[in-house]
Amino acid sequence: MLTxxxxxxxxxAGQLGLSSSTVSRALRDSYEISPATRERVQQLARQVNYQxxxxxxxxxxxxxxxxxxxxxxxxxxxxxxxxxxxxxVAQAHGYHVLIYLTHDQAAQEKTVASFLGQGRVDGILVxxxxxxxxxxxxxxxxxxxxxxxxxxRVNRLLDTATVTTDDYGSAxxxxxxxxxxxxxxxxxxxxxxxxSISRRRLQGYHAALRDYGLTPDPxxxxxxxxxxEANIASIAQLLQQRPDTDGIFATVERLALSSYHACRRLGxxxxxxxKIIGFSNMEAASLLAPGLTTITQPAxxxxxxxxxxxxHALTKRRPVLASQSLELKSELVVRGSTGGA
Amino acid sequence: MLTxxxxxxxxxAGQLGLSSSTVSRALRDSYEISPATRERVQQLARQVNYQxxxxxxxxxxxxxxxxxxxxxxxxxxxxxxxxxxxxxVAQAHGYHVLIYLTHDQAAQEKTVASFLGQGRVDGILVxxxxxxxxxxxxxxxxxxxxxxxxxxRVNRLLDTATVTTDDYGSAxxxxxxxxxxxxxxxxxxxxxxxxSISRRRLQGYHAALRDYGLTPDPxxxxxxxxxxEANIASIAQLLQQRPDTDGIFATVERLALSSYHACRRLGxxxxxxxKIIGFSNMEAASLLAPGLTTITQPAxxxxxxxxxxxxHALTKRRPVLASQSLELKSELVVRGSTGGA
DNA sequence: CTGTTAGCGCATTCAT
DNA sequence: ATGAATGCGCTAACAG
Numbered sequence: 194m195l196t197x198x199x200x201x202x203x204x205x206a207g208q209l210g211l212s213s214s215t216v217s218r219a220l221r222d223s224y225e226i227s228p229a230t231r232e233r234v235q236q237l238a239r240q241v242n243y244q245x246x247x248x249x250x251x252x253x254x255x256x257x258x259x260x261x262x263x264x265x266x267x268x269x270x271x272x273x274x275x276x277x278x279x280x281x282v283a284q285a286h287g288y289h290v291l292i293y294l295t296h297d298q299a300a301q302e303k304t305v306a307s308f309l310g311q312g313r314v315d316g317i318l319v320x321x322x323x324x325x326x327x328x329x330x331x332x333x334x335x336x337x338x339x340x341x342x343x344x345x346r347v348n349r350l351l352d353t354a355t356v357t358t359d360d361y362g363s364a365x366x367x368x369x370x371x372x373x374x375x376x377x378x379x380x381x382x383x384x385x386x387x388x389s390i391s392r393r394r395l396q397g398y399h400a401a402l403r404d405y406g407l408t409p410d411p412x413x414x415x416x417x418x419x420x421x422e423a424n425i426a427s428i429a430q431l432l433q434q435r436p437d438t439d440g441i442f443a444t445v446e447r448l449a450l451s452s453y454h455a456c457r458r459l460g461x462x463x464x465x466x467x468k469i470i471g472f473s474n475m476e477a478a479s480l481l482a483p484g485l486t487t488i489t490q491p492a493x494x495x496x497x498x499x500x501x502x503x504x505h506a507l508t509k510r511r512p513v514l515a516s517q518s519l520e521l522k523s524e525l526v527v528r529g530s531t532g533g534a
Numbered sequence: 535m536l537t538x539x540x541x542x543x544x545x546x547a548g549q550l551g552l553s554s555s556t557v558s559r560a561l562r563d564s565y566e567i568s569p570a571t572r573e574r575v576q577q578l579a580r581q582v583n584y585q586x587x588x589x590x591x592x593x594x595x596x597x598x599x600x601x602x603x604x605x606x607x608x609x610x611x612x613x614x615x616x617x618x619x620x621x622x623v624a625q626a627h628g629y630h631v632l633i634y635l636t637h638d639q640a641a642q643e644k645t646v647a648s649f650l651g652q653g654r655v656d657g658i659l660v661x662x663x664x665x666x667x668x669x670x671x672x673x674x675x676x677x678x679x680x681x682x683x684x685x686x687r688v689n690r691l692l693d694t695a696t697v698t699t700d701d702y703g704s705a706x707x708x709x710x711x712x713x714x715x716x717x718x719x720x721x722x723x724x725x726x727x728x729x730s731i732s733r734r735r736l737q738g739y740h741a742a743l744r745d746y747g748l749t750p751d752p753x754x755x756x757x758x759x760x761x762x763e764a765n766i767a768s769i770a771q772l773l774q775q776r777p778d779t780d781g782i783f784a785t786v787e788r789l790a791l792s793s794y795h796a797c798r799r800l801g802x803x804x805x806x807x808x809k810i811i812g813f814s815n816m817e818a819a820s821l822l823a824p825g826l827t828t829i830t831q832p833a834x835x836x837x838x839x840x841x842x843x844x845x846h847a848l849t850k851r852r853p854v855l856a857s858q859s860l861e862l863k864s865e866l867v868v869r870g871s872t873g874g875a
Numbered sequence: 876c877t878g879t880t881a882g883c884g885c886a887t888t889c890a891t
Numbered sequence: 892a893t894g895a896a897t898g899c900g901c902t903a904a905c906a907g
Binding site: 201202203213214217218221245246248249250251252253254 | 883884885886887
């Protein structure tokens with residue numbers, strides 16, 4: 194089926210009257226090659242458009258020039274932007290990006306981890322699934338020497354560099370925003386307990402409440418279910434059980450939207466009766482939604498930084514150190530407060 | 535650095551007292567292996583957690599079990615959902631997904647095409663960059679026998695199967711929606727002329743205007759620039775030059791949002807003075823935005839179908855036929871007209 | 876049904 | 892500075 198099979202090293206060497214090993218070295222700028230032949234080789238290589246076979250190269254050298262990216266979802270603007278940043282940095286370094294979606298499921302993530310242990314990738318970028326409790330599947334890879342960087346949804350039990358946002362601070366800020374707007378009964382919607390991101394956001398929320406003289410009420414803290422519909426139902430239920438609820442702090446985009454739905458369904462007017470603030474990376478949300486305040490994470494930058502840390506390790510052949518971890522700032526976007534574009 | 539190197543075929547064969555070829559065949563369920571030894575082999579393989587090296591396999595068999603996905607962007611809900619669908623189908627078939635972003639630039643796309651010609655992938659899924667004029671770089675791959683499926687942003691000059699939506703029909707429907715709402719001066723915002731998607735959407739718009747007794751006015755047709763800021767400026771300029779404009783039909787999500795921005799900037803009230811309808815796949819948009827009507831493409835399904843066509847070709851070892859092309863329906867979502875979830 | 880042999884394309888010894 | 896030989900781990904052609 195293949196028409197014009199691409200030229201290979203041996204054929205190139207043949208045309209030059211050299212051995213393939215010499216050509217191989219010349220192409221890789223080996224120091225032990227005369228500048229003259231190096232130039233000659235590289236010129237012909239360009240001329241005939243020689244493309245080294247990356248598979249063969251990989252088999253021999255154990256370098257795939259590929260990184261694996263593991264994400265819970267991509268239909269969420271945060272991860273979409275993160276991929277964008279990752280891809281940009283990877284491409285700039287000549288790396289390829291293999292992508293895997295876990296749909297927030299632990300089993301899926303384990304399967305993916307086993308794929309990643311087969312030598313397809315030189316390193317891994319991961320945002321853990323919210324359902325993940327044990328990180329053994331990734332730790333095994335780490336112990337084998339595969340560099341890993343966690344971002345956003347991280348777990349401290351997995352000893353790697355991490356790139357996160359100031360979850361505590363922005364949760365505090367978000368809660369404070371509602372408190373200043375007069376809210377006194379603020380619901381807290383979160384993904385799951387076992388992500389550090391969830392814990393830290395809850396702590397920020399608690400701290401803000403206390404600083405404003407309020408006592409955290411466990412009844413107002415809701416952990417997400419698997420489906421949007423279930424979440425909307427739980428939120429609606431909470432709002433009915435606690436009609437005094439006047440504020441909602443959603444720690445992820447989906448839950449902010451579900452809150453919107455739930456309020457609509459119950460006929461609660463949104464900025465007036467209940468105020469909603471939520472993490473979200475839809476640039477459109479703050480533009481389109483009246484009364485919705487968003488906390489926007491620097492998703493693109495997070496992707497870039499995570500990729501940079503990983504690629505630095507790969508190109509310098511150094512391990513990834515936990516000490517390289519980064520914490521970036523989120524941005525509170527109050528509707529109307531943003532500029533033009 | 536690598537601690538416990540994974541076991542390989544030869545070692546496995548050694549432990550079983552068999553030759554590696556027998557083991558290889560037993561693992562691949564070859565018909566010419568006795569059920570007894572096949573069972574024995576597979577059992578030990580599971581026990582010692584043998585993972586075949588996909589790189590070596592690829593080098594030998596020219597099968598990478600990987601598909602390449604080329605996208606203009608991912609910070610756009612349409613493509614994000616499409617990836618989701620693609621990934622799901624790929625994973626179900628045991629395929630891996632390599633992702634490349636072109637940022638709508640032709641040069642980037644050429645580079646990517648050359649990567650894809652190196653044997654990393656068994657097939658390609660592509661949504662063309664809007665800046666792409668010639669498709670020679672992909673056609674070369676196609677001629678070499680690499681199966682390609684285009685989706686959404688397709689070009690007929692590249693003879694492959696395509697998966698698209700009913701661009702003509704939905705553009706007609708969108709324009710009609712504005713006409714019925716009383717609009718008489720409707721601007722048409724599009725990406726670029728050289729995508730069939732753009733042409734067909736423009737035709738649908740023209741047809742609707744004519745059917746309502748209006749003459750298409752070229753002055754109202756605007757092609758997008760490179761940056762959002764430039765687009766907002768052009769749209770604002772158009773709205774000032776033609777203050778009679780009472781409707782905007784944006785053929786892509788970004789342009790719908792830019793229209794929103796432009797109206798805001800000029801202080802035009804959105805459902806009252808100017809009505810906007812736009813293609814968009816933010817499930818949130820129709821929920822959040824007052825007065826914004828959206829046409830939602832079945833992005834997830836498009837991704838799935840495109841992947842299915844490609845994987846069918848790969849697993850059956852058949853070429854991709856243009857006759858396998860699919861056209862899916864879009865959905866017009868008028869604000870408030872949608873149900874609960 | 877199973878074993879032997881060969882080689883995918885490249886990078887790396889080891890020679891010279 | 893260059894070439895010859897070896898093998899990465901696997902699959903396939905060719906025996907038996």
